[in-house]
Amino acid sequence: xLRVLFILLLVLLSPQLLADNGTxxxxxxxxxxxxxxxxxxxxxxxxxxxALSFIPAMVIMMTSFTRIIVVLAILRQAIGLMQTPSxxxxxxxxxxxxxxxxxxxxxxxxxxxxxxxxEETLNPVQALDxxxxxxKAFMLHQTRVRDLDTFAQIAGLEVAENPQDYPMxxxxxxxxxxxLKTAFQIGFMLFIPFLIIDLVVASVLMAMGMMMxxxxxxxxxxxxxxFVLVDGWILVMGTLATSYGVGT
Numbered sequence: 414x415l416r417v418l419f420i421l422l423l424v425l426l427s428p429q430l431l432a433d434n435g436t437x438x439x440x441x442x443x444x445x446x447x448x449x450x451x452x453x454x455x456x457x458x459x460x461x462x463x464a465l466s467f468i469p470a471m472v473i474m475m476t477s478f479t480r481i482i483v484v485l486a487i488l489r490q491a492i493g494l495m496q497t498p499s500x501x502x503x504x505x506x507x508x509x510x511x512x513x514x515x516x517x518x519x520x521x522x523x524x525x526x527x528x529x530x531x532e533e534t535l536n537p538v539q540a541l542d543x544x545x546x547x548x549k550a551f552m553l554h555q556t557r558v559r560d561l562d563t564f565a566q567i568a569g570l571e572v573a574e575n576p577q578d579y580p581m582x583x584x585x586x587x588x589x590x591x592x593l594k595t596a597f598q599i600g601f602m603l604f605i606p607f608l609i610i611d612l613v614v615a616s617v618l619m620a621m622g623m624m625m626x627x628x629x630x631x632x633x634x635x636x637x638x639x640f641v642l643v644d645g646w647i648l649v650m651g652t653l654a655t656s657y658g659v660g661t
Contacts, residue, residue: 474589475548477514480596481507481653487600488649491607492640493633510650514657521547545581552588553577555595555657560587599652607636 472478485503489495498506512519526544529535535543553561553576561579562572564587573579579587614632639645 472508472511474585475552476511477592477653477657478507478511479589479592480599480656481510483593483596484599484603484649484653487596488603491600491604492636493607493629510653514654514659515551518547518551549577549581549584552584556584556588556591557594560590563587564590595656599656603649606639610636610639 482503485507489498522544525547526540530537530540558576561576561583564583565572565579568583570583611628611632614635615628618628618631
């Protein structure tokens with residue numbers, strides 16, 4: 414929808430953008446004395462509007478979003494609540510916890526890239542390169558070296574001694590793979606106490622001859638009570654935050 418509105422706006426404004434020779438005077442690329450290139454505001458707006466479609470993928474794949482949402486989904490499955498909390502609630506919790514964990518990274522991006530770009534001390538390309546630096550450092554800190562080397566070999570690159578030498582095309586898939594592995598490890602640890610309750614309840618029901626009664630119905634209140642008594646939400650949120658080094 415945003416793309417359609419932008420195209421219609423561009424069509425409506427095109428007569429004002431046309432120069433005397435019939436070319437788009439606002440769509441220009443200027444070569445600076447140092448060899449770099451500066452793009453007109455029209456091209457910058459076009460690039461920003463195009464980048465909006467990639468923002469959801471960037472939030473999911475280049476931040477802590479993936480680990481958090483997978484852990485919360487496994488936790489809901491372990492408790493036995495299929496639709497509670499709902500998907501909207503889980504995504505909302507994940508987004509705000511992601512903003513909390515990524516706040517130092519976003520602050521660095523704002524100071525090193527966004528503000529200099531707004532002050533016109535950096536051109537768009539330089540601002541993009543500056544924004545990638547703190548984000549790449551965050552991802553590399555959470556990525557296993559084995560995953561980096563594996564994707565580098567798949568891409569036909571030589572294994573680098575310094576992970577910073579890997580391009581983003583290698584860092585991003587390696588980061589996502591590491592995040593999934595870590596999320597499954599945390600989810601496994603969360604599953605164990607609930608599984609023990611299910612086994613105990615099932616054994617008791619079998620011993621009492623109540624084989625027709627579903628153990629899930631009996632174990633669910635006990636799992637909820639245990640989760641509330643140990644303040645489970647605080648433990649889970651705190652574990653997820655500290656797994657990224659927040660508060661340590």
